[in-house]
Amino acid sequence: MGDRTNIANTEISNTNLGDSCNTVWKKFLTANALLFELSERDLAAAKLPPLAWYDVLWALEQAPEQRMRLHELADAMIIQRSNLTRLIDRLEAQGLVCRRNCPSDRRGSYAALTDTGKAKRQEMWQVYSQSIAKYFAQHISDQELEVFDRVLSQVISHAKAEY
Amino acid sequence: MGDRTNIANTEISNTNLGDSCNTVWKKFLTANALLFELSERDLAAAKLPPLAWYDVLWALEQAPEQRMRLHELADAMIIQRSNLTRLIDRLEAQGLVCRRNCPSDRRGSYAALTDTGKAKRQEMWQVYSQSIAKYFAQHISDQELEVFDRVLSQVISHAKAEY
DNA sequence: TAAGATTGAATACTCAATCTTA
DNA sequence: TAAGATTGAGTATTCAATCTTA
Numbered sequence: 243m244g245d246r247t248n249i250a251n252t253e254i255s256n257t258n259l260g261d262s263c264n265t266v267w268k269k270f271l272t273a274n275a276l277l278f279e280l281s282e283r284d285l286a287a288a289k290l291p292p293l294a295w296y297d298v299l300w301a302l303e304q305a306p307e308q309r310m311r312l313h314e315l316a317d318a319m320i321i322q323r324s325n326l327t328r329l330i331d332r333l334e335a336q337g338l339v340c341r342r343n344c345p346s347d348r349r350g351s352y353a354a355l356t357d358t359g360k361a362k363r364q365e366m367w368q369v370y371s372q373s374i375a376k377y378f379a380q381h382i383s384d385q386e387l388e389v390f391d392r393v394l395s396q397v398i399s400h401a402k403a404e405y
Numbered sequence: 406m407g408d409r410t411n412i413a414n415t416e417i418s419n420t421n422l423g424d425s426c427n428t429v430w431k432k433f434l435t436a437n438a439l440l441f442e443l444s445e446r447d448l449a450a451a452k453l454p455p456l457a458w459y460d461v462l463w464a465l466e467q468a469p470e471q472r473m474r475l476h477e478l479a480d481a482m483i484i485q486r487s488n489l490t491r492l493i494d495r496l497e498a499q500g501l502v503c504r505r506n507c508p509s510d511r512r513g514s515y516a517a518l519t520d521t522g523k524a525k526r527q528e529m530w531q532v533y534s535q536s537i538a539k540y541f542a543q544h545i546s547d548q549e550l551e552v553f554d555r556v557l558s559q560v561i562s563h564a565k566a567e568y
Numbered sequence: 569t570a571a572g573a574t575t576g577a578a579t580a581c582t583c584a585a586t587c588t589t590a
Numbered sequence: 591t592a593a594g595a596t597t598g599a600g601t602a603t604t605c606a607a608t609c610t611t612a
Contacts, residue, residue, distance in 0.1 A: 263542040264534070266550055269557040270541075274437040275483040276564035313594060320438040325581060327596055332580095349589045349594045371427070377567070378433075379426040381559045387429055389552045394432040396544045401439035404540070476572060488603055490574055495602095512572045512611045 281373040288369045291336075291362070294319075296370060298333055299363035302355040309342065309354035320405075338362050444536040451532045454499075454525070457482075459533060461496055462526035465518040472505065472517035483568075501525055 282292055301318050302308050310318070316326040330353050333339045338359035344350040382390065445455055464481050465471050473481070479489040493516050496502045501522035507513040545553065 260538075260542070262550060262554070263545070264537060266545075266553050266557065267537050267541050269554065269561060270437065271441075272483065273557045273560045273564065274433065276561060276568060278434075279483060280564060280567055311594085320435065320442060322582065323595065324583080324597080328580075344594095347590075347594080351595070374427060374430050375423075377564055378430050378560060379423070381563060382426070382429075382556050386552050386556050387425060389549050390429050390556070391425070391432065393545050393549050393553070394429065394436045397436045397541060398432060398439060400544060401436065401443060401540055404443055405439060474572085485604065486573065487575080487605080491602075507572095510572080510612075514573070 277373075277377045280377050281370060284369055284373045285366065290366050290369060293370070294321075294329060295333060295338070296363065296366050298329065298353070299338060299355065299359050299366070302339065302353060303360060303363060307354075308360075309352040311344065312351055312353060315353055333359070440536075440540045443540050444533060447532055447536045448529065453529050453532060456533070457484075457492060458496060458501070459526065459529050461492065461516070462501060462518065462522050462529070465502065465516060466523060466526060470517075471523075472515040474507065475514055475516055478516055496522070 278293065285292065285296075297319055298315065301315060302310055312326060312330065313323060315330075316323045319326065321329070330339060330341065333353075334341060336358075337356055339353045340356055342352040342354050344352055441456065448455065448459075460482050461478065464478060465473055475489060475493065476486060478493075479486045482489065484492070493502060493504065496516075497504060499521075500519060502516045503519055505515040505517050507515055
C-alpha cells in the first residue's frame with residue numbers, strides 16, 4: 243500500500259509511520275474478508291443461511307420486545323434501506339421474522355422476531371461461534387483484546403458520526 | 406452477540422472471556438463496514454472508481470513486471486474467479502489494465518497494468534489515503550498499531566491456510 | 569483427470585424514483 | 591417539505607456448467 247513518493251523527506255526516515263499504518267489497514271481489510279468467507283463457508287456447510295441473516299436475527303433478539311423499526315435495523319446493519327427491505331422479504335418468506343405495523347407512525351413498520359427465527363439464530367450460533375473461536379479468538383490474548391476493543395470503539399464512534 | 410446459556414458455569418463468572426471476544430469480533434465487522442462505506446463515499450464524491458478497482462491496480466503495481474496471473478489476483482483479492490473475470494473486463498474497458506497471453510501456460514492469462522491504470526491509481530490514492538488517515542490512522546497509536554499488526558498477521562496466516 | 573478462465577442463469581445490491589403519512 | 595418504506599432498472603456477485611489446455 244501507500245506511495246513512497248516523498249522520499250525527499252528522509253528526516254522521518256526508517257520507520258515511516260504513515261506506511262506502517264497503511265499496511266495495518268490493508269491487513270485489517272484482508273483479515274475481515276478472509277474470516278467472513280470462512281464463516282460463511284462453515285454456515286453453508288451446515289446448510290444454514292448467510293451471516294447477513296444472522297445479523298438481522300441477532301439485532302432483533304437484542305432489541306426491546308424483539309422488534310425494530312426497519313430504518314433502525316438498516317442503520318444498525320450498515321446497509322441501505324432498499325437492501326434491507328428485500329433482506330426482510332427473504333427472512334419473512336422463511337418465517338424467521340414478520341412485519342408489524344407501527345401504531346405511532348403509520349408510515350413505518352417493525353420487523354419482529356418469530357419463534358422460528360429465534361430457534362434458527364441459536365442453530366446458527368452453534369456454528370458461527372465455533373468459527374469465531376477458530377479464526378479469531380484463538381489468535382488474540384486478553385490484553386490484545388482490550389487494545390482492539392479500545393481502538394475499534396473509538397473508530398466506530400467517530401465513523402458513525404460521519405456516516 | 407453470544408449466548409449466555411452456560412450460566413451454570415459461574416466459576417468463570419465476572420469477566421466472561423468468550424463474550425468479550427464476541428463483542429470485539431462484532432466491533433471488528435462493524436468498523437470494517439463503516440470505514441469501507443466512508444472510503445467508498447469519499448472516492449465517489451471525487452468521481453473516482455470503487456475500492457475494488459483500487460485493489461486490482463495496487464496489486465498489479467506491486468507485482469513483478471506489474472502483471473499477475475488472473476487466478477493469483479483472485480486469490481490475493483479474496484474474490485471468486487468469475488467475479489474477477491468481470492472485474493477485469495470493466496477495468497480493461499476503461500483502459501486501466503490489459504489482458505496478455507501467458508506463454509508458459511496457454512490456458513492462462515495475465516492482467517497487466519497500463520500507464521493509464523498507474524495514473525488512475527495515484528489519483529485514487531490521493532483520496533483514499535486521506536480516508537484511511539481520517540477514519541483509521543487518527544484513532545490508533547503506534548503501540549496499538551503494533552498490536553494490530555501482530556494479531557492480524559497471525560489471523561491472516563492461519564486463515565489463508567484454511568482458505 | 570484436473571487447472572485456468574470464461575459464460576449463463578439466478579440472486580443480491582445500488583441508485584433514483586415513487587407512494588404514503590408526518 | 592420531508593421521512594419511512596418500497597419498487598424498477600441497472601449493475602455486480604454467485605454457483606454451476608463449459609471450453610481449452612496441462
